[in-house]
Amino acid sequence: MSSKNMTDIIEAYLLQLLQVQSVIEIRRAELAQRFEVVPSQINYVLRTRFSTHRGYLVDSKRGGNGYIKITRIDENDRAYQLVAVLKMIPSQITVQASQELLQIIQEMQLMSQCEVELISTLFRPASLNRVSAEEGDQLRAHLMRELIERLRFEIIQEVE
Numbered sequence: 001m002s003s004k005n006m007t008d009i010i011e012a013y014l015l016q017l018l019q020v021q022s023v024i025e026i027r028r029a030e031l032a033q034r035f036e037v038v039p040s041q042i043n044y045v046l047r048t049r050f051s052t053h054r055g056y057l058v059d060s061k062r063g064g065n066g067y068i069k070i071t072r073i074d075e076n077d078r079a080y081q082l083v084a085v086l087k088m089i090p091s092q093i094t095v096q097a098s099q100e101l102l103q104i105i106q107e108m109q110l111m112s113q114c115e116v117e118l119i120s121t122l123f124r125p126a127s128l129n130r131v132s133a134e135e136g137d138q139l140r141a142h143l144m145r146e147l148i149e150r151l152r153f154e155i156i157q158e159v160e
Contacts, residue, residue: 010035010042011049014070022072028060031068042068052084054107078108079155086148092137098123098144110151119147 010031017024032039050056050070059069073080085104093101102116102123111119121127123143128136 006035006037006041007045007049010037010045014045014050018070018072023069025067025069028066028068046070052081055081057084078110079152081108082110082148082152082155086145086152089141089144089148091141092134093141093144094137095123095125095140098140101144105148105151110155 013035014024014026017026028039028042032042035041046058046060046068050058052073055073057071057073059071061067085101089101099120102111102119105111106113106116123140125133125136128139131139
């Protein structure tokens with residue numbers, strides 16, 4: 001069976017469990033054994049299909065008694081998801097990394113495609129050509145944090 005198909009099968013199994021309860025805890029080794037895959041395949045599924053911006057928190061403990069705990073985040077708790085995205089931003093980010101973060105924000109339906117394209121234009125090297133590449137990466141990270149904080153503020157204001 002191809003890796004992609006197995007990834008889909010493992011994802012479907014975990015989603016089925018999450019339909020019954022919003023938090024599941026399962027042993028990584030047992031899951032790998034059940035689907036006859038190596039544990040790194042389980043890690044791949046968790047990293048790509050159960051990320052914070054997709055609405056899940058994954059906590060895992062490695063080792064002999066290792067487990068995986070997946071929690072489904074309430075769709076309305078987008079402010080919490082943004083905090084998780086904020087934590088992903090290092091002190092410097094490349095143009096590529098900023099594009100990926102903007103894509104996450106768009107997938108969370110917090111910005112339109114047009115807004116993402118406008119912000120992307122500002123993050124390009126040509127827009128930051130008056131500073132060194134390192135300073136541009138720092139500035140890009142700072143601006144991305146400011147953008148996310150503002151989006152978070154808007155979400156909190158909607159709720160109040």
